[in-house]
Every structure is written in structure tokens, then in C-alpha cells.
Amino acid sequence: MSDAAQTVATSGNPLTRSWDLGKKIDPRYLIAFLITLVLLTAQLRYHVFGVAGYQRLALALGVCMATEALLSWFDRGKIVNLQSAYISGISLTLLVKPQGGALWPFAIGGFIAIASKYVLRYRDNHLWNPTNFAIATLLLVAPDTVSVLSHQFGNDVATNLVIWTFGLIIAARVGVLHITLTYVATFLVLNTLRALLLGQAVLPEIAPITGPMYQLFIFFMITDPRTVVKGRQRQMVVVVLIAMMETLIRFASDKGWPLPTAFNVAPAFFALATVGPVAKFLDLRRLRPTGSLSSAGTGRP
Amino acid sequence: MAIPFFAAILLAAQLDRGENRSPADAAHPGFTLHDETAAAGIHFVHRRPSFDPKIAGVEPHVAALGASVSVTDFDGDGWPDLYFTNSRFNEPNALYRNRGNGTFDDVASSAGLANLNAEGEGVSMGAVWGDFDNDDREDVLVYRYGYPALFRNVDGKHFQDVTNEAGLRHWINSNSAIWLDYDRDGFLDLYVTAYFRDVDLWHLATTKIMHNSFEFATNGGKNLLFHNIGGKKFEDVTDRMGVGTTRWTLAAASADFNGDGWADIYLANDYGPEELYLNDRGHRFVLTTAGLESESKSGMSVTLGDAFNRGKLDAFVTNISERGYLFQNNNLRLNQMTESRRFRNVAEGALADAGWAWGAQFGDFNNDGGNELFVVNGFISANREKSYWYSMSKIAGANGRLFEDAASWPPFGNSSLSGYEPSRVYLNRGVAGWVDVAKTVGASDVYDGRGVALADLSNRGAVDVIVANQNQPAVLYRDYPDSTNHWIAFKLTGTQSNRSAIGAEIVLESGDLTQRRVVDGGSGFASQNDRRLHFGLGSREWVDRVTIYWPSGIRQMLSRPSIDQIVAVTEPRH
Numbered sequence: 001m002s003d004a005a006q007t008v009a010t011s012g013n014p015l016t017r018s019w020d021l022g023k024k025i026d027p028r029y030l031i032a033f034l035i036t037l038v039l040l041t042a043q044l045r046y047h048v049f050g051v052a053g054y055q056r057l058a059l060a061l062g063v064c065m066a067t068e069a070l071l072s073w074f075d076r077g078k079i080v081n082l083q084s085a086y087i088s089g090i091s092l093t094l095l096v097k098p099q100g101g102a103l104w105p106f107a108i109g110g111f112i113a114i115a116s117k118y119v120l121r122y123r124d125n126h127l128w129n130p131t132n133f134a135i136a137t138l139l140l141v142a143p144d145t146v147s148v149l150s151h152q153f154g155n156d157v158a159t160n161l162v163i164w165t166f167g168l169i170i171a172a173r174v175g176v177l178h179i180t181l182t183y184v185a186t187f188l189v190l191n192t193l194r195a196l197l198l199g200q201a202v203l204p205e206i207a208p209i210t211g212p213m214y215q216l217f218i219f220f221m222i223t224d225p226r227t228v229v230k231g232r233q234r235q236m237v238v239v240v241l242i243a244m245m246e247t248l249i250r251f252a253s254d255k256g257w258p259l260p261t262a263f264n265v266a267p268a269f270f271a272l273a274t275v276g277p278v279a280k281f282l283d284l285r286r287l288r289p290t291g292s293l294s295s296a297g298t299g300r301p
Numbered sequence: 302m303a304i305p306f307f308a309a310i311l312l313a314a315q316l317d318r319g320e321n322r323s324p325a326d327a328a329h330p331g332f333t334l335h336d337e338t339a340a341a342g343i344h345f346v347h348r349r350p351s352f353d354p355k356i357a358g359v360e361p362h363v364a365a366l367g368a369s370v371s372v373t374d375f376d377g378d379g380w381p382d383l384y385f386t387n388s389r390f391n392e393p394n395a396l397y398r399n400r401g402n403g404t405f406d407d408v409a410s411s412a413g414l415a416n417l418n419a420e421g422e423g424v425s426m427g428a429v430w431g432d433f434d435n436d437d438r439e440d441v442l443v444y445r446y447g448y449p450a451l452f453r454n455v456d457g458k459h460f461q462d463v464t465n466e467a468g469l470r471h472w473i474n475s476n477s478a479i480w481l482d483y484d485r486d487g488f489l490d491l492y493v494t495a496y497f498r499d500v501d502l503w504h505l506a507t508t509k510i511m512h513n514s515f516e517f518a519t520n521g522g523k524n525l526l527f528h529n530i531g532g533k534k535f536e537d538v539t540d541r542m543g544v545g546t547t548r549w550t551l552a553a554a555s556a557d558f559n560g561d562g563w564a565d566i567y568l569a570n571d572y573g574p575e576e577l578y579l580n581d582r583g584h585r586f587v588l589t590t591a592g593l594e595s596e597s598k599s600g601m602s603v604t605l606g607d608a609f610n611r612g613k614l615d616a617f618v619t620n621i622s623e624r625g626y627l628f629q630n631n632n633l634r635l636n637q638m639t640e641s642r643r644f645r646n647v648a649e650g651a652l653a654d655a656g657w658a659w660g661a662q663f664g665d666f667n668n669d670g671g672n673e674l675f676v677v678n679g680f681i682s683a684n685r686e687k688s689y690w691y692s693m694s695k696i697a698g699a700n701g702r703l704f705e706d707a708a709s710w711p712p713f714g715n716s717s718l719s720g721y722e723p724s725r726v727y728l729n730r731g732v733a734g735w736v737d738v739a740k741t742v743g744a745s746d747v748y749d750g751r752g753v754a755l756a757d758l759s760n761r762g763a764v765d766v767i768v769a770n771q772n773q774p775a776v777l778y779r780d781y782p783d784s785t786n787h788w789i790a791f792k793l794t795g796t797q798s799n800r801s802a803i804g805a806e807i808v809l810e811s812g813d814l815t816q817r818r819v820v821d822g823g824s825g826f827a828s829q830n831d832r833r834l835h836f837g838l839g840s841r842e843w844v845d846r847v848t849i850y851w852p853s854g855i856r857q858m859l860s861r862p863s864i865d866q867i868v869a870v871t872e873p874r875h
Contacts, residue, residue: 046516047574047595071302099628100653108313115306137310142317143625157700204692204711207699214698253691261625264691 027174028083034170034219035090038163042094042212045159053093056106060096061089063110071118084130088113091131091216096138097147105146109134117226120277123284127277129224136273139262148266149213160210167219176223182236183218184209186243194247198254205250217268227276229283238279246271330728330738331667331786334766334778336746341758341777342404343397348389349772350424350446353505358712361681363502364388366476367446368751368769369427369827373439375412376457381756381831384409385769386425386443390418394425394443403759413460414441414452420503423447423472427752427827431480431489432800434533439801444475444493446502453533468535472499474522480803480822481555481564482852483542484583488529489799489822492566494550495522508708512549513701516597518572520705521549544586548573552602554824555804556614559638562854564804569600569618569826575632577644592643598629602826605819606663606672608633609731612808612815616644617674619658619826623719626690631655631676652727652735657719660753660826664764666726666742668786668837670814674727674735675766677750681713682720682773689716721747724768748773756831760867762788764835769827787838789864793820796872797853804852805872807834811841838864 039057042048068085072078089110098105113134117126120133138146171177188206195205208214222228222242228235249267252259263270338344347368352360367388372381380399387394393415397405409415418424423445430439438454451467452460464470474497480489499522500510512518523545527535539545548570558565563580570576575593578586601619608615613636620629630653634644655661656678663672681689692711696704703709724744727735739745748770758765758779766778789809793802803822808815821830838844847859851872862868 047597074302097628099622100630100651101649104316105313108309108316111309112306112313115302115309119303119306138313139625141310141314145317147624147626147628157702160700200711201709203703203709204695204699207703208695209698210700211698256687265625265694 028081030170030173031220032083032086034166035087035216037166038212038215039090039094041159041162048094055103056096057090057093059103060092060106060110061086063107064089064092064114067111067114071115075118085114087220088131088134091220092134095131095135095149095213095216097149099145099147102145105138105142109138112137122281125280125284126226127280128273129221129227129276132221132269132272132276135266136262136269139266139269140260143261148269163212163215167215171219171223174223176225176228178232179223179228179235179239180218183222183239183243186240187246190243190247191250194251194254198251200254213266214268217272221269221272222276227280229279230287234283238275241279242271242275245275327728327736327738327741330726330742331669332742332780332782334666334726334743334780336743336776337403337779338775338777340403342406343383343775343777345385345395345397345407345775347385347769347772347775348387348392350388350390350502352502355505355508356502356510356707359511359707359710361683361713361716362710362718363707365681365749365771366496366751366827367424367426368749368771368773368775369425370752370754370767370769370775371428371430371441371823371829372754372756372767372831373430373441373829375430375439375441375454377438380760381758381833383754383756383767384414384428384430384441385775386427386827387418388424388426388446390420390424391416392418394418394428399758408458412458413462414443417443417445417450422450426476427478429478429480429823429829430801431803431822433480433489433491433529435488435800437800442469442478442480442491442493444473444478446474446497448472449475449478449493463533467533468537469527471525471537472501473525474499474502477550477552477827478823479553479555479566480799480801481566482799482804483526483564483580483586484528485563485798485853486529487795487797487799487853488531489801489803490529491527491535492524492544492553492555493527494524494553494568495547496549496551496571498522498547509706511705511707511710512572513705515572515697515704517574518549518701519547521547523547524550524568542586543588544578546570546576546588548576551600552824552826554603554605554616555822556605556819557804557806557850558614558636559642562850564852567603567605567616569603571599571601573597573600575600575603575616575618589642591638592645593634596632596646598632601658602660604661604663604825606674607815607817608635608663608672608729610671610815611635612817613639614806614817614819617648617661617663619655619661619676619678621657621719622654623657623690626694628654631658650734651725651737655725656722658725659751660768660828662753662755662766662825662828662830664755664766665788665835665837666764666780666782668762668782668788668839670811670816670837670839670841671729671731673729674725675744675753675755676725676727677748677753677768677770678724679720679722679747679749681716681718682747682749683717684715685717685721687714687716689713689718692716693718720749723747724750744778746770746776748776752826752828754825754828754830757790757833757835757867762790762835762865782837785840787841787864788836789838789844789862790833790835790867791847791849792833792867792869793849794869794871795851795853796874797855798851798872801832802851802872803832806850808848808850809836809844810846810848811838811844814838814841833867
């Protein structure tokens with residue numbers, strides 16, 4: 001087959017065409033598409049947040065986007081792209097499970113998430129992934145009202161396959177696949193070792209990574225371009241450290257050490273909330289203050 | 302920006318504490334509950350079962366059910382008696398005969414209802430009473446993990462096992478059953494729900510016996526509907542009637558929810574959404590979403606009551622809540638079937654969170670004309686220092702194929718799982734919401750409650766509470782309402798309808814008060830209330846009108862019945 005013919009054949013492949021099309025789309029919108037897919041799958045197939053969920057969604061989205069618009073205008077004199085706030089709003093809707101009909105965790109959580117980007121900063125960069133910070137904070141200060149999504153959407157393979165397939169493709173397209181895969185590999189290795197060390201069955205210890213909480217964690221939180229460190233290898237080292245911290249938290253839970261319940265509930269979130277900012281802080285110190293870092297509003301929760 | 306940011310965090314902490322603060326009016330609920338178990342001579346202690354060693358790792362979970370209580374008047378002396386089930390081989394069930402002087406004696410052995418927990422037969426999970434042969438004596442079905450057992454009341458003292466002759470010998474791992482007359486032929490039919498599929502839990506061929514989803518499991522046992530064809534015989538009409546769901550049903554209740562005169566069925570399913578089966582004039586049941594599909598949870602019990610004096614039967618379904626880990630939230634579903642063919646969930650705040658809640662019942666404990674709610678809770682109380690919740694959170698995040706295998710679960714050991722939870726007594730404050738007054742009124746136990754039943758045990762116009770606790774002693778709380786309030790109760794006897802009048806509904810009207818109640822054929826979790834219907838009247842000194850909707854379709858009106866007494870009503874012939 002000639003080169004020309006091969007080119008024609010390749011461009012006729014629907015998968016290739018889709019990949020090429022994907023290259024032309026702003027990566028931020030691919031991420032927004034992915035989280036919207038997770039939301040729609042969860043709700044349409046499993047009614048995951050029920051009728052009341054629409055109120056929660058509207059509130060979380062509204063507060064996140066309004067806060068982003070207001071604070072960016074106040075801080076920079078212009079309203080930044082609200083795509084980041086959109087992802088934060090959906091993440092909070094999916095992840096926060098409140099007591100009764102409480103709506104305030106979505107409003108306050110949305111505000112805390114977005115405001116953290118403007119308050120908890122170092123050298124013009126925020127240190128925490130906004131959704132991660134908001135959920136960790138709510139779990140710590142409001143444990144009587146807030147829990148986090150811990151079970152699966154339907155616990156079936158099909159849903160997992162859809163989300164993981166799109167997630168991995170989009171992670172590759174956005175250039176963060178190495179972060180995702182490093183975390184997954186480290187999680188599997190460390191938690192297998194932990195299970196063996198404790199004499200526990202391996203499968204239950206690695207099972208959580210198939211859950212939706214981890215889907216949001218590995219596709220949206222640990223890959224947030226605004227809060228990861230610079231450099232591919234450093235990013236992989238940091239994500240290994242996050243997985244190690246998570247394993248340590250889980251080990252402490254296994255041993256019944258007196259941690260706040262929140263750590264038992266969402267060890268991954270607290271691993272990121274503790275390791276991520278330190279790594280980012282050290283990375284920013286390493287870099288020149290006038291480095292090529294963009295505005296806070298373009299980051300991803 | 303920092304000030305509002307940190308203020309928001311402080312506000313979250315403040316709101317978190319505020320959600321659970323009791324309002325001041327909770328100090329004066331208008332009644333007290335006294336633990337008079339020992340004084341009444343009730344010494345029943347439930348014992349949990351043991352199963353095949355292959356599932357020993359999860360046995361505390363699998364064996365965490367079986368404590369039930371049901372109310373009956375088996376000897377027809379006008380005093381409510383109590384039946385408790387046990388769940389370990391060779392441990393007896395107890396039938397407490399009410400002596401009428403505030404004390405009870407256990408006559409299960411002489412009645413032939415004690416030794417029902419035997420290898421090859423199964424262990425008791427609960428019982429429902431009803432006069433299935435219309436001979437004016439209350440019979441009983443004991444449902445088990447194993448074969449159900451139907452006993453005919455021979456003479457008000459002795460019972461005869463008629464399971465085989467009745468055609469009911471089907472192995473079914475059941476946690477509830479209800480009597481209802483779905484075809485209005487005057488004979489009580491039987492709906493038996495299933496939890497685990499029909500495996501022998503003592504001789505398992507596989508350890509893959511658990512649910513395959515935490516929210517949408519459909520691999521449970523098949524519920525069965527038995528039609529009473531007279532002559533003390535039943536036929537299995539499950540498939541024909543379309544009620545053979547394989548969700549993990551833990552509780553069922555029946556009433557005419559849509560006002561068409563036919564008994565419908567409401568199911569609380571573990572690991573799945575609730576289900577409502579509407580009765581199509583006795584020809585079939587139609588599964589109707591009615592808004593129940595939108596929140597899939599872990600339904601533990603369903604109880605029926607008129608929550609806000611609208612003259613309709615609403616449904617309260619208990620679920621699991623554990624601080625920090627999981628808020629599945631209880632449902633108080635307002636019946637709007639005649640207006641919009643839906644139930645609307647209005648539970649929030651304290652009412653939504655009763656811990657790992659099990660049995661619940663509506664009852665007017667202060668006789669003010671509105672229903673309170675008594676909710677028991679707590680799953681496994683073992684080592685206080687060790688919680689299984691962390692392990693549970695790991696397995697809950699797994700794929701269904703993993704956790705349907707009991708061998709994959711982290712072993713329970715002696716961990717607690719939502720143990721030592723105090724019961725809740727929710728005071729109904731109308732539009733101001735519900736507030737927990739358990740401590741104030743004296744409901745102070747922290748047992749692992751399962752079944753709870755209500756009955757006026759001393760015929761004095763008060764709603765006493767009887768609680769069956771898992772692997773623990775039963776508790777009797779005597780209700781002492783404010784004496785200034787009036788009341789009325791009705792004892793119904795069917796003629797065209799079944800003699801027990803199960804499924805009959807009464808709507809009472811007194812001034813601004815309207816209240817509907819249904820004669821109980823089994824409700825809550827593993828329980829059955831006194832079939833006499835009790836209404837508090839507050840300061841109202843008369844009843845304007847009472848309308849009785851008999852299962853036969855006959856409607857009967859009573860005008861100005863005498864209050865502060867139990868009124869006996871026999872169904873008219875036409």
C-alpha cells in the first residue's frame with residue numbers, strides 16, 4: 001500500500017477521525033464532557049441523586065459559577081472561564097451525600113471550593129484542588145451532616161467500562177495519562193502489599209478503585225493541571241507519594257488508630273489534601289516567581 | 302476574601318451542630334414511656350442463628366435478623382397477647398398470654414408454638430396472625446429461613462401445624478409476610494417475602510449468596526403470593542399475579558393506597574428501591590414507580606400511618622445512616638396517589654437519620670390526635686472499640702461480582718456495625734417537623750432493635766410499645782399519655798370480609814381532626830400491631846363521624862360513638 005493510500009485508509013477510520021477531532025477540541029472541554037458523562041450515566045441509569053439531586057446540582061453549580069465569576073472579577077478585574085467551576089459543581093453534586101434533605105453542604109461546599117483558589121495561594125497559584133479541599137473540609141468540620149459517595153453506581157461492569165474507557169482516552173488526549181496510570185499501578189501494588197502484610201484478602205483491599213469516588217479522584221483531582229507539579233517525572237513521583245500516604249492512612253484504619261472518621265471514609269481525598277499542597281508548594285519555590293503560570297481561574301477542580 | 306472563606310468553614314461547622322439540636326418544645330411531649338418488661342413477666346431473650354462455617358466470616362451480618370414480635374388475641378379474651386420468635390436451633394419461641402392484670406405468662410410450649418427452630422426446618426424470622434379459615438380464632442404463620450409454618454388455632458389454647466395440607470411447604474429465606482385479601486373473597490391470602498435466595502444456609506454449595514449490588518440488587522429470593530382458596534388450602538399465584546420480585550425484600554405492608562377499594566402491596570427492599578404493587582381489581586398486580594425509583598437505598602421496614610392527618614395512609618421506610626460514612630436517610634413518603642399517582646418523600650433533618658434503623662411504627666402516644674413514630678435501630682453491637690464500617694466502605698465500592706461472594710468480605714470478627722444506637726421517638730409537630738424525644742420520654746435502651754409492635758396491652762387507652770431485640774432481651778415500654786386527652790379504639794370483626802378484618806380502614810373525623818388507620822396484617826419490620834385501631838382525640842369530647850372501609854368493599858358509617866373506650870364493630874351483611 002502506498003503512503004498516499006495508507007493516509008486515505010487511516011483518515012477513513014472512524015476511530016482515527018474521532019481522535020483527530022479530539023485533538024482539535026480544547027482539552028478543558030473534554031474534561032467537562034467526561035464529568036458530564038459521569039453525571040448523566042449516574043443519574044439516567046441509576047437515579048444516583050434522585051429527584052432532590054436536581055436541586056443539589058443547581059445549587060452547587062450556581063454557587064460555584066457565581067463565586068468564580070465574582071472572585072475573579074474582584075481579583076483580576078475580569079470574569080475567567082467558568083469551566084473549572086462547572087466541574088467543581090458537578091463533582092460536589094456527585095460526591096457529597098448529606099444527611100436528610102440538607103442543601104447547605106452544596107452551597108457552602110461550592111463556595112469553599114472556589115474561594116480556596118483565591119485564598120490559599122502561594123506565588124499566585126492555588127495549592128489545593130478545589131473540590132478536594134472542599135470535601136475534605138466538609139468531612140472534617142461537618143461529619144454529622146456530610147458523608148461522601150462510597151459505593152458504586154450500580155456495582156456493574158458496564159458502567160465502569162464506559163467511564164474508564166472515556167476517562168483513559170481523554171486523559172491521554174489531555175496529556176495526564178501517566179499520572180492516572182501511575183496512581184492506579186501504585187495503588188494496586190501498595191494495597192496488595194498492605195493486604196498481604198495484614199493477612200487480609202487482597203481483592204477487597206483493591207476493590208475500592210473501581211468505585212465512582214475513585215473515578216472522580218483519578219480522572220479529575222490528581223490530574224488537575226493547576227495543582228500538579230511541573231514535569232512528567234515529578235508528577236509521577238508526587239502521585240506515588242499520594243498513593244503511599246493513602247496506604248498509610250488505610251493501614252492506620254486497619255489498625256484502629258484514632259484517626260478522625262473522615263480519614264477512614266475518604267483516605268484518597270485526605271492523601272491528596274495533605275501531600276498535594278506540600279508538593280506544589282515545594283515545586284513553586286523551586287520555580288522562579290515569574291514562571292509561566294497562568295491565572296487561577298483556568299485551573300481544574 | 303479570606304474572611305468570608307474562613308467564615309464559610311465556621312458556618313459549616315455551626316450548621317452541622319445545629320442540625321441535631323433539639324428544639325425546646327421537645328421537653329414536653331405529653332407522654333412518657335416506662336420500661337416495665339420485668340414487671341410484666343417478660344423474660345424473652347432472642348438468640349441469633351449460626352450457619353454454614355463457609356460463611357463464618359460474615360456470619361454476624363447474615364445472622365443479624367430474626368427478632369420479631371407480633372400482637373394477637375389468640376385466646377379471644379379481649380387482652381392482647383404477644384408472640385416473639387427466636388432464631389437458633391432448639392431455642393424456643395415465646396407466646397406471652399396476657400393475664401389482664403399487667404403480667405404475662407409464656408404458654409408457647411403448651412400451645413405448640415415454641416419449638417419451631419430445628420435443623421432441616423429452619424429458624425424463625427417472624428410471625429403474622431390472622432384468621433385464615435374464618436373460624437373466629439387467630440391462626441399464625443411463622444416465616445423462617447427455611448420452611449414457613451402455618452398453625453391453625455384449634456381451641457384458643459392449642460395450635461395445629463397445617464403447613465403441608467395448606468400447600469405452603471416451600472423453602473423460602475423470609476424476613477416478612479403479610480396477610481391480605483387481595484381478591485376480596487373474604488379469605489385471607491398470604492404474601493411471603495424472600496431475602497436470600499432459596500439456599501440452605503446450613504449446607505451451602507457456594508459462598509456466592511450475597512447481594513450483587515448495593516443499590517440495585519435483584520439476585521435475592523423470590524417473593525411468593527399464596528391465594529387462599531378455602532378449605533384451609535392455598536395456591537401459589539405469584540407469577541399469575543406478577544408479584545414475584547427478586548429484590549431483597551425485608552418488609553411489606555398492605556393497604557388501599559389509591560382509593561380504588563383493592564388492597565395494594567408496598568415493599569421495602571434492601572439494596573434497592575422500594576416497590577409499589579397496585580392491585581388491578583384482584584386480577585393482577587401492577588408494579589408502579591410512583592416516585593419510589595428515584596432514590597435507591599436499603600429499605601429495612603415499612604410502616605403505614607396518616608402522618609399529617611390528611612385522611613391518607615403514608616409510608617415511613619427506614620434506612621441506614623452512619624455519621625461520616627453514609628446517609629441513606631429514612632423516607633417519609635406522603636401518599637399522593639389519588640392526586641398525582643405518586644408518593645412524595647418529605648423526610649428531613651432528625652427524622653431522616655435514625656442510625657441503622659429497623660422497625661418503626663406510627664402511634665399516637667400522647668393521644669393528641671397526631672401520630673408519633675417509634676423507631677428502633679442498631680445493627681451489630683459487639684466490641685465497642687472496633688467498627689466494621691471501614692471494611693464495609695471498602696467492599697461497598699467494589700464490583701458486584703466481588704461482594705456477592707461472602708468469601709470476599711473482610712471478616713467481621715467481633716466488630717460492631719452501627720451498634721449501641723439509642724431508639725428514636727419522633728414527636729410530630731406538624732409543619733414544624735419531627736423531633737426526637739426518646740430521652741425525654743424514657744426510651745433509653747441501646748439494644749439492636751428489629752421488630753417493634755404497638756398495642757394497648759391493658760385496654761386503658763394508651764399505646765404500649767413492644768420491641769424485639771436481636772440476640773438481646775425484649776423490651777416492653779408502657780405508654781403513659783397525659784390523662785387530659787381523650788381517645789377511642791375500634792375492634793372490627795368481618796363477616797363478608799375476613800374475620801380478622803385485616804385490611805379494613807377507618808377514617809375518623811372529629812372537628813378539625815381527620816385520621817385514617819388500617820387493620821394490620823403485618824407491617825414495620827418482622828412485626829404486627831394490635832389489630833384494634835386506636836385514635837387519640839386530644840381535648841375533643843366527641844367524634845363526629847367514623848367511616849369504615851371493609852375489605853369486602855362495604856362502607857359503614859358510625860355517628861357519635863362513645864369515646865374513651867374500645868368500640869366493637871361487626872361488619873354489616875350488606
